[in-house]
Amino acid sequence: MSASVSDTEILSKFQDERTRNEAFNLLLKKYQQKIYWHVRRMVIDHDDADDLVQDIFVKIWKNLPGFRSDAQLYTWMYRIATNECITFLNKKKQKNNIPLDDVSYELADTLADSSYLSGDKIQLKLQRALLTLPDKQRLVFNMKYYDDMKYEEMSEVLGTSVGALKASFHLAVKKIEAYLTSND
Numbered sequence: 001m002s003a004s005v006s007d008t009e010i011l012s013k014f015q016d017e018r019t020r021n022e023a024f025n026l027l028l029k030k031y032q033q034k035i036y037w038h039v040r041r042m043v044i045d046h047d048d049a050d051d052l053v054q055d056i057f058v059k060i061w062k063n064l065p066g067f068r069s070d071a072q073l074y075t076w077m078y079r080i081a082t083n084e085c086i087t088f089l090n091k092k093k094q095k096n097n098i099p100l101d102d103v104s105y106e107l108a109d110t111l112a113d114s115s116y117l118s119g120d121k122i123q124l125k126l127q128r129a130l131l132t133l134p135d136k137q138r139l140v141f142n143m144k145y146y147d148d149m150k151y152e153e154m155s156e157v158l159g160t161s162v163g164a165l166k167a168s169f170h171l172a173v174k175k176i177e178a179y180l181t182s183n184d
Contacts, residue, residue: 005026005030007072009026010027011067011073013026027073028057032053032057034074035056035077035078035081037146038078038082038142038143038147039052039053039085041130042085042089043089044127044131048088052081052084052088055084056077056080056081056084059080060080063080072153075156075157082157082158085139086139126176128183129175129180130142130176132175132179133175137168138172140154140168141169144169151166
């Protein structure tokens with residue numbers, strides 16, 4: 001079966017004890033990369049992202065039996081991933097009782113050493129600019145810019161009004177533009 005298997009199909013296979021593992025494998029095939037990159041853009045470091053994605057899929061496995069189809073499966077998984085990212089970043093800030101700026105510097109250093117941007121100066125610059133944003137603004141920007149999510153979907157994931165999300169995105173873009181023009 002290809003990766004184009006529908007969420008409905010995955011969910012019905014998951015309900016059946018005999019096909020539960022197959023359903024979860026289909027879910028992983030379909031969404032693991034998307035979730036990984038969503039997490040990676042927030043936490044920057046590959047190893048942290050890898051660990052988080054494993055934790056996220058364990059949570060998804062545990063909570064899938066209670067999933068109600070009133071939300072889209074991907075939106076629901078995205079919400080879990082987003083909450084895990086925010087929790088992780090908050091723990092990172094609290095662990096050493098370091099100010100947010102220092103976490104941003106630390107992430108920027110990781111970014112500079114990262115091979116996933118492999119010398120792409122513009123992407124590196126954009127990522128550095130993103131690290132100057134508050135977590136929520138960075139999330140909103142990533143979801144809109146990289147994941148091409150609609151404001152309505154973002155609203156479901158973040159539990160924030162569409163108006164507030166549009167304002168957040170607008171602010172994020174303004175800050176990024178200011179950063180990029182001042183650091184030429």
